[in-house]
Amino acid sequence: PAESSKPKFYALSMFPYPSGNLHMGHVRVYTIVDVIARHKRMQGFRVLNPMGWDAFGLPAENAAIERNIPPAKWTYANIDQMREQLKDLGISFDWDKEVTTCSPDYYQWTQWLFLQFLNMGLAYQKEALVNWDPIDQTVLANEQVDSEGKSWRSGAKVERKQLRQWFFKITDYAEQLLQDLDQLSGWPERVRLMQANWIGKSIGAHVTFTTQDGDDLTVFTTRPDTLWGATFMVISPEHPLVEKLTTPAQSEAIKAYQAEAAGKSEMDRTAEGREKTGVWTGGYAINPVNAEKIPVWIADYVLVDYGTGAIMAVPAHDQRDFEFAKTFNLPIKVVVQPQDQTLDGETLAAAYSGEGVMVNSEPLDGVPAGKGKGKSVEAAIAHLEAIHKGKGTSNYRLRDWLISRQRYWGCPIPVVHCPQCGVVPVPDSELPVKLPDNVEFSGKGSPLAKLEDWVNVPCPTCGTPAQRETDTMDTFMCSSWYFMRYPDAQNSGAAFDPAVTNDWMPVDQYVGGIEHAILHLLYSRFFTKVMRDRGLLTCDEPFKRLLTQGMVQGKTYKNPKTERYVIPQNIKDLANPVDPETGDALEIVYEKMSKSKHNGTAPGEVITKYGADTARMNILFKAPPEKDLEWDDADVEGQFRFLNRVWRLVTESSVGAKGIAPSSSTKPLIKAEKDLRRAVHTAIKEVSEDLQDEYQFNTAVSELMKLSNALNDAGIKQSGVYTEGIETLITLLAPFAPHIAEELWKQIGKTSSVHQQPWPKLDPDALISDELTLVIQVMGKTRGTVQVPASATREELETYARTSEVGQRYLEGQTVKKAIVVPGKLVNFVLS
């Protein structure tokens, strides 16, 4: 059929960072996506299976600093090398759709997308706390700060610093991003849960207190019903009202605490454990429901960017508040009384959060405590809304996405800061804002900010001297829309033609690592929704189905005493490994491949020695795709043997396949032929099923092995059924081992490509057997089997079982109370 009339299938694998070398993890993802793509093509789909490069990022800048190689040169050299390695693996990518995020052809449109967000009010600037390296004069990502709070490069103690940063308002889409998870039935449940968890919706209320100065002080709480038990308030050290609330007497202590909190990284704050710290501002707020005057404290356990950055503290019913109250000797007031005991704030040993009824909470007294219809939370919200002091609301853990980075090797943010006009977008006609290449890399400060020629430009609006933004974008920006670009990768006039991209979207199958379960997938979903609202996409969700493949782990020889990893070459007897230095017995454990563990295997070595097909087969066969895979070079031999067996089966002994036409229905089949044909069609059924719903490549490969074994054992090599079997084996093998399959296809005299063959069609009649193996159970225990005609009725099955040798042996002298007959399977005799 014409290409355009076929149904579409968009297969997508997460594009790699071009580090320069393919590792086993890459081999795994791309082999998986390739099997899927090849199978779909044979099934008659038009398939898009593109590849590209997530090419901005730190390693290129590090190479520039350490080895004085320009980041672009380093990156493109790596891309060329990895592209060749992927081709060696035989992955059927559509190379004409290749995208490279660091190429101006691509990042021009990343910039354009940024401006769409800006126009739509979804991009904004605000001060934010960042990790600042005082020696290198640069901002650090969280991953670049070690567990002791020091910079990975300079070793300097990292500071927290307020800097003006760009954000995307992903929080505007929090509810949609949460709701639409329900549509993603083709995603692993755990990924959906991780996303839901990350968005972190909690339902509760905003409650407005009034400070002594008459300012509103709003808190978010999931338990507004316990408001009557609030005995103090805690606001974060960065809260805007801190200064106003602080009395002169407390001023010094508050400032000291604020400074201490500011100096701490997030690591430090959590590393401290659970001990509560805080300082009283000296100020008070009025509880809106009972007019009680309660003190306002600051403490770093209240986070400025969660909720409203302020909480009401109910020590009787919240453990954190309880600990705080005990530490600082604050009053504890019980407002929920359980049925079976009487709580007293004075003697309480821990916060009580169980069931009970409301007390000391007029007008809620007597209402059952808790969430749900007719319970106290609902009643409290109704009361608050009635007195206009609060309202029911939801809060999300999700925060706006900080997209700016103070780095060179990223996509420049296309705005100009004008003293007259403020933030001015660079006009579309002047995009892309290109990264300058005459840059010096000292490792200190932002290289872009130092380039005066580049920074100083006239304002696009008013023409007065202005400055370019010198921040670049988070690389997650580039990867949040690449799948929209692929279908129309060559378009030089737009990010993509909606007609073209909408034809392919959504992605039918996405394959990638679980490490992207949250950020990349969430950002991509966010971008898709924004593009939909911008009128460019028609789908709500970008990825219909998601497969998260497990890690590839390498075999390590570990000394359990010294915790050291021994180089395998240094071990004399690998079967009984012993540490050559200490003499300790080594244990074999599989861990993430790394140089320091001496457990890496370069895919290139395997390909050179055994061929790409062997590498592919081994990685598919060793474990189900979503599980971690233990790579052992020794196993590769097994796959190599299998492919060699198939090779010999076809080339040496296949007289039939070469000269004899596949089975025709003109002649009745003899039993051996029927048996072989059943094996052939069982393989078609099983392999097809394994590639259909849940991808189970490991069992698919084992079915191919079974078919190969059946053909090998068949004594009817002159039969047309044998020819059918050989042709089927090669065709089924094609998506898995494309090179060998193609070669064998030529060997049996075909002129077309095996990859253009239709996927083998199952003949259900071929599966039908004249006989079946009936299992005989007595009291649920399997006692034996008997061959019976497949056509036997229930009654006949029971009789066959009874009269069989096994049946007679076990039933002699026994009374059968009941016989359970499962047609086609078994008979179970229940004795009295």
Next chain:
RNA sequence: GGGGGCGUGGCGGAAUGGUAGACGCUACGGACUUAAAAUCCGUUGACUGUAAGGUCGUAUGGGUUCAAGUCCCUUCGCCCCCACCA
């Protein structure tokens, strides 16, 4: 602390509630070979038995069922995500 997952031979792993251990690796035995490699054949959950066979067996203890690796509850162990989240 919250959420989720997993536990099956020496190993990787198979099993719509219906013969547990498919398929493969390792190991052992044999054939071929002057020899080795490769290849081919056989054995390979434990205990027991000359054998036919029997008993036990899917982390643990219980339950549901004619029948449980599979469903329900207990306990133990491991892994992942989030986490002073109000």
